[in-house]
Amino acid sequence: MSVSVMAAILQRTMRLRAALRPLYPHSTLTCTARLSPADVHSPFLACGSGQFVASTRKLHVEPKSSPDGAPERLPFSKVTEEDLAYFRKILAGRTITDPDLLESSNVDWLKTVKGSSEVLLRPQTTEEVSQILSYCNSRNLAVNPQGGNTGLVGGSVPVYDEIILSTSLMNNILTFDNISGILTCQAGCVLENLSLYLEERDYIMPLDLGAKGSCQIGGNVATNAGGLRLLRYGSLHGTVLGLEVVLADGRVLDCLATLRKDNTGYDLKQLFIGSEGTLGVITAVSILCPRKPKSTNVVFLGCETFEELLKTFQLCRGMLGEILSAFEFLDSECMRLLNTHLKLPNPITDCPFYIVIETSGSDQDHDSQKLDNFLEKAMASTLVTDGTVATEQSKIKDLWSMRERVTEALTHDGFTYKYDISLPVERIYQLVTDMRQHLGDRAKSVVGYGHVGDGNLHLNITSPAKDPALLAAIEPFVYEWTASCQGSISAEHGLGLKKRNYIYYSKPSQAVALMGNIKAMLDPKGILNPYKTLPDDLK
Amino acid sequence: MSGRVLVGVKRVIDYAVKIRVKPDNSGVVTDGVKHSMNPFCEIAVEEAVKLKEKKLIKEVVAVSCGPQQSQETIRTALAMGADRGIHVEVAGKDYETLGPLQVSKIMAALAKKEDAQLLILGKQAIDDDCNQTGQMTAALLDWPQGTFASEVSLDGDKVKVVREIDGGLETIKISTPAVLTADLRLNTPRYATLPNIMKAKKKKIANVKPADLGVDLTSRLEVLKVEEPPQREAGVKVETVEDLVGKLKETGRI
Numbered sequence: 001m002s003v004s005v006m007a008a009i010l011q012r013t014m015r016l017r018a019a020l021r022p023l024y025p026h027s028t029l030t031c032t033a034r035l036s037p038a039d040v041h042s043p044f045l046a047c048g049s050g051q052f053v054a055s056t057r058k059l060h061v062e063p064k065s066s067p068d069g070a071p072e073r074l075p076f077s078k079v080t081e082e083d084l085a086y087f088r089k090i091l092a093g094r095t096i097t098d099p100d101l102l103e104s105s106n107v108d109w110l111k112t113v114k115g116s117s118e119v120l121l122r123p124q125t126t127e128e129v130s131q132i133l134s135y136c137n138s139r140n141l142a143v144n145p146q147g148g149n150t151g152l153v154g155g156s157v158p159v160y161d162e163i164i165l166s167t168s169l170m171n172n173i174l175t176f177d178n179i180s181g182i183l184t185c186q187a188g189c190v191l192e193n194l195s196l197y198l199e200e201r202d203y204i205m206p207l208d209l210g211a212k213g214s215c216q217i218g219g220n221v222a223t224n225a226g227g228l229r230l231l232r233y234g235s236l237h238g239t240v241l242g243l244e245v246v247l248a249d250g251r252v253l254d255c256l257a258t259l260r261k262d263n264t265g266y267d268l269k270q271l272f273i274g275s276e277g278t279l280g281v282i283t284a285v286s287i288l289c290p291r292k293p294k295s296t297n298v299v300f301l302g303c304e305t306f307e308e309l310l311k312t313f314q315l316c317r318g319m320l321g322e323i324l325s326a327f328e329f330l331d332s333e334c335m336r337l338l339n340t341h342l343k344l345p346n347p348i349t350d351c352p353f354y355i356v357i358e359t360s361g362s363d364q365d366h367d368s369q370k371l372d373n374f375l376e377k378a379m380a381s382t383l384v385t386d387g388t389v390a391t392e393q394s395k396i397k398d399l400w401s402m403r404e405r406v407t408e409a410l411t412h413d414g415f416t417y418k419y420d421i422s423l424p425v426e427r428i429y430q431l432v433t434d435m436r437q438h439l440g441d442r443a444k445s446v447v448g449y450g451h452v453g454d455g456n457l458h459l460n461i462t463s464p465a466k467d468p469a470l471l472a473a474i475e476p477f478v479y480e481w482t483a484s485c486q487g488s489i490s491a492e493h494g495l496g497l498k499k500r501n502y503i504y505y506s507k508p509s510q511a512v513a514l515m516g517n518i519k520a521m522l523d524p525k526g527i528l529n530p531y532k533t534l535p536d537d538l539k
Numbered sequence: 540m541s542g543r544v545l546v547g548v549k550r551v552i553d554y555a556v557k558i559r560v561k562p563d564n565s566g567v568v569t570d571g572v573k574h575s576m577n578p579f580c581e582i583a584v585e586e587a588v589k590l591k592e593k594k595l596i597k598e599v600v601a602v603s604c605g606p607q608q609s610q611e612t613i614r615t616a617l618a619m620g621a622d623r624g625i626h627v628e629v630a631g632k633d634y635e636t637l638g639p640l641q642v643s644k645i646m647a648a649l650a651k652k653e654d655a656q657l658l659i660l661g662k663q664a665i666d667d668d669c670n671q672t673g674q675m676t677a678a679l680l681d682w683p684q685g686t687f688a689s690e691v692s693l694d695g696d697k698v699k700v701v702r703e704i705d706g707g708l709e710t711i712k713i714s715t716p717a718v719l720t721a722d723l724r725l726n727t728p729r730y731a732t733l734p735n736i737m738k739a740k741k742k743k744i745a746n747v748k749p750a751d752l753g754v755d756l757t758s759r760l761e762v763l764k765v766e767e768p769p770q771r772e773a774g775v776k777v778e779t780v781e782d783l784v785g786k787l788k789e790t791g792r793i
Contacts, residue, residue, distance in 0.1 A: 093778075375736075376737065
């Protein structure tokens with residue numbers, strides 16, 4: 001890498017610090033990156049190893065200045081008896097005000113953020129959602145759309161007393177065309193239920209994630225969820241064909257086309273995919289579904305080094321290319337947590353790295369042949385030191401659990417600091433190693449796992465209890481490291497509440513400003529999911 | 540003692556698959572449905588391989604009765620550590636009516652032919668839930684049986700078996716040769732690791748016909764009908780206690 005490129009990276013980071021200065025008014029930001037001639041040849045220089053020292057930042061005490069702490073309450077109206085009477089009129093029996101029933105909807109899945117909403121609304125139709133939003137807009141009442149509440153960045157629960165608008169009762173499947181494979185359904189359909197419905201008809205959903213038993217398709221679309229099948233079927237930006245969205249003032253935007261190709265005007269649905277409930281409430285989705293593969297195989301492999309893991313990925317791509325449907329990794333620390341907290345035994349011998357490979361194809365014999373050839377090559381070249389294969393449903397489920405349940409195992413290990421980062425594939429594990437070195441004994445566990453095939457790392461750190469000093473050591477070190485590789489500080493989890501102010505690490509301020517313009521145009525009063533996704537300094 | 544252990548493995552519909560009854564109620568749909576080794580047979584294979592690893596026995600032979608595809612099931616056993624396989628070919632009509640009595644006769648014949656020290660089977664198959672083959676085979680051979688085994692230990696020419704029974708656990712000591720049937724808690728079957736899967740490809744599977752063993756496959760049983768269990772009705776939610784009492788009275792419960 002040339003010195004001029006490194007200088008450019010350094011300059012960019014300096015600009016970043018300048019942008020963040022308003023958020024750290026009492027801290028001293030000093031950049032101490034030393035670029036000695038020897039470093040020019042170091043392949044890892046640009047991405048935060050050793051020489052690139054993170055700034056020393058004094059921890060700020062007042063929560064309102066901390067980038068991921070809660071902002072001050074904006075001047076929305078408070079809910080009155082009149083408001084409740086209105087809601088009860090249009091949603092008889094589905095206006096919840098009982099504090100016990102509200103409890104679970106006020107807290108996120110990770111149990112790290114808690115709101116104080118006093119009203120939970122459960123509409124069943126788009127019309128009801130339209131009435132609710134129209135009313136709330138006129139009354140200047142803030143609304144927090146909520147699906148399965150499985151989000152990991154605090155975007156699905158209220159910060160203050162925002163009214164929770166739950167799509168849980170909007171769970172009807174509307175149509176399914178088994179020639180085109182196009183499914184239309186309401187936004188509150190649980191992903192696993194959609195999968196079961198489709199599997200009976202010889203199709204599958206184009207996305208799959210560990211939270212499938214609880215997450216709803218509307219929420220998946222609102223967060224542009226990635227998941228375990230993205231490698232094969234692509235992102236929701238490609239598979240979602242249409243959306244029905246209710247805008248902040250109650251207008252119903254019907255873009256629920258079921259056409260594979262439609263180039264008539266601006267593709268508005270793309271705005272809402274990944275908008276995290278801040279531009280409109282998604283009420284229905286039409287999505288293109290692939291055929292259910294006749295032959296599925298899952299392989300669980302062990303590698304000694306990350307370099308070998310990447311070479312295995314190359315080999316896999318070459319020999320299994322067209323049938324490859326997932327390529328995931330986890331490290332030995334993840335295995336330790338699975339063994340300890342969930343009593344899941346290691347299917348193979350202990351190795352530093354593990355890979356989960358899934359193949360999906362239309363012919364069992366052809367796929368077995370391809371898989372056998374790949375496995376023989378992988379073992380003969382000693383890229384892989386151990387492994388096992390599963391072709392039966394039950395065994396496939398067991399092997400997938402080793403990857404899917406890491407998130408669950410982490411919740412038993414203590415307070416979790418989660419980072420979902422996109423990086424160039426060859427750099428992925430370097431961040432984990434550097435973080436371990438950087439934190440030393442301060443953290444309980446530092447683990448890395450994720451969609452290595454997509455360049456997406458899930459870096460997780462645990463401590464026995466929430467520890468501000470540890471958090472200060474982790475952030476902004478992790479964000480700066482990511483920015484120095486031009487990576488994304490949130491690959492698939494979104495920004496929500498927790499990461500809204502870090503957007504500048506991955507997007508230039510001009511882009512963020514334009515996002516603000518769009519938000520102001522679609523939601524002038526800012527009632528949709530306030531305090532989320534866009535940074536505080538945008539107001 | 541020959542030090543040879545025979546393990547019976549059955550190819551059944553995978554336990555995670557949703558079972559469908561054929562429209563003519565003659566049986567369940569098996570075409571194109573995922574099959575795998577019966578879970579209790581896996582436990583039986585694991586126990587046999589463990590005994591070999593402890594050097595208490597010398598050879599593990601996996602046996603399966605069924606069509607061509609049964610060979611896959613034998614391969615799985617070989618990948619788990621069995622040394623060789625025997626595929627008893629039963630196909631078509633004969634396979635549809637194949638039941639515990641015929642399988643017991645085949646197993647008995649093979650056990651004698653191979654001079655087996657032990658015959659280990661799963662306690663029952665998850666498709667028919669018969670729980671008969673082990674017991675019938677022991678009777679045909681006039682060998683002792685240790686069924687529902689949750690713990691097995693070899694001691695010279697005797698076997699100590701801890702059995703799971705309704706009242707708790709029963710420990711018995713039987714002499715070999717003997718028939719054992721594996722229960723759930725006997726062990727946790729290993730995953731077949733890649734090196735073993737590769738090795739298994741080279742292991743031998745012998746082909747045998749039931750007639751060669753002098754076994755008559757005619758069944759004395761005829762399946763008249765196969766039906767789905769009655770659909771579980773959805774519950775009804777009521778708003779008040781009065782409604783609840785009303786509903787209970789309506790359905791004649793009170």
